[in-house]
Amino acid sequence: MKKKVLLMGKSGSGKTSMRSIIFANYIARDTRRLGATIDVEHSHVRFLGNLVLNLWDCGGQEAFMENYFASQRDNIFRNVEVLIYVFDVESRELEKDMHYYQSCLEAILQNSPQAKVFCLVHKMDLVQDDQRELIIQEREDDLKRLSKPLDCTCFATSIWDETLYKAWSSIVYQLIPNVKQLETTLAHFTDIIDADEVLLFEKATFLVISHCERKPHKDVHRFEKISNIIKQFKLSCSKLAAAFQSMEVRNTNFAAFIDVFTPNTYVMVVVSDPAIPSAATLINIKNARKHFEKLEKVDGGHPALTS
Ligand SMILES: Nc1nc2c(ncn2[C@@H]2O[C@H](COP(=O)(O)OP(=O)(O)OP(=O)(O)O)[C@@H](O)[C@H]2O)c(=O)[nH]1
Ligand SMILES: [Mg+2]
Secondary structure: OEEEEEEEEOOOOOHHHHHHHHHOOOOHHHHHHOOOOOOEEEEEEEEOOOEEEEEEEEOOOHHHHHHHHOOOHHHHHOOEEEEEEEEEOOOOOHHHHHHHHHHHHHHHHHHOOOOEEEEEEEOHHHOOHHHHHHHHHHHHHHHHHHHOOOOEEEEEOOOOOOHHHHHHHHHHHOOOOOHHHHHHHHHHHHHHOOOOEEEEEEOOOOOEEEEEEOOOOOOOOHHHHHHHHHHHHHHHHHHOOOOOOEEEEEOOOOEEEEEEOOOOEEEEEEEOOOOOOHHHHHHHHHHHHHHHHHHHOOEOOEOOOOO
């Protein structure tokens, strides 16, 4: 199942940087070397077995933008499942940015009215801490108003922290075909093994695709922090020609296990009951694998015929 994702926004706003970090194992520092994208760069990312993301990274220089809205209009805006529009928060041409955004929405309304729209207010690291809340609120209000009759979801992002993972996790979550079934199964699993919390990560990107929480946790940003940390760790391992497989962290309050799960996922299990030995949790993870592997083989919510 192929899903077309358009990545748009003005030149230098950070589109290729994000794509390279999330899908091509770049670290933030490497993106300084990226040149401007010429016309459209296509990439296919296999994401969770059947799901292939067809990313269209559209170079944002004005000459290209004008072409997208004119001669290439049908080609670009047809069959779009998701539009991700990136705004550079430091841009001094806000009016022009908004004008292009609106042209883009018009073309989407004409060609792919069902598409989901996400706006990323990007490079938030360049804004002072105490200003961030206010700026994102203002931008979000403006964008939501301008997007009508379409609905848009806004995120404040930066390649320099975990906000990037939060935004992209939410975006890909919308694209996973059988996500409800996955969540129900994960909730069962969490109950059966008496865990505080269980997370599923997509294997290549380490984006969180599903989670179940039985015991409330006060850090609402913990998922994307873990994605960010483990991804960096995985990359460090690969520099040493080692492959990251699993990890166990234990202290007086809890034990956390990260392990390869299905062909497309890693799982993280957090247990706080000291009476449950590690070996028991590891066996439980092993036994759950086949159930989740079956789920991955479904297409569009219908179980595939497996013999
Ligand atoms: N400070 C900061 N810089 C960023 C961030 N994201 C990207 N950049 C920098 O912005 C510059 C331009 O990024 P690109 O990803 O090439 O921009 P683009 O949107 O693909 O540009 P075009 O291909 O011309 O449309 C690079 O030097 C990145 O390092 C961010 O979150 N914060
Ligand atoms: Mg680019």
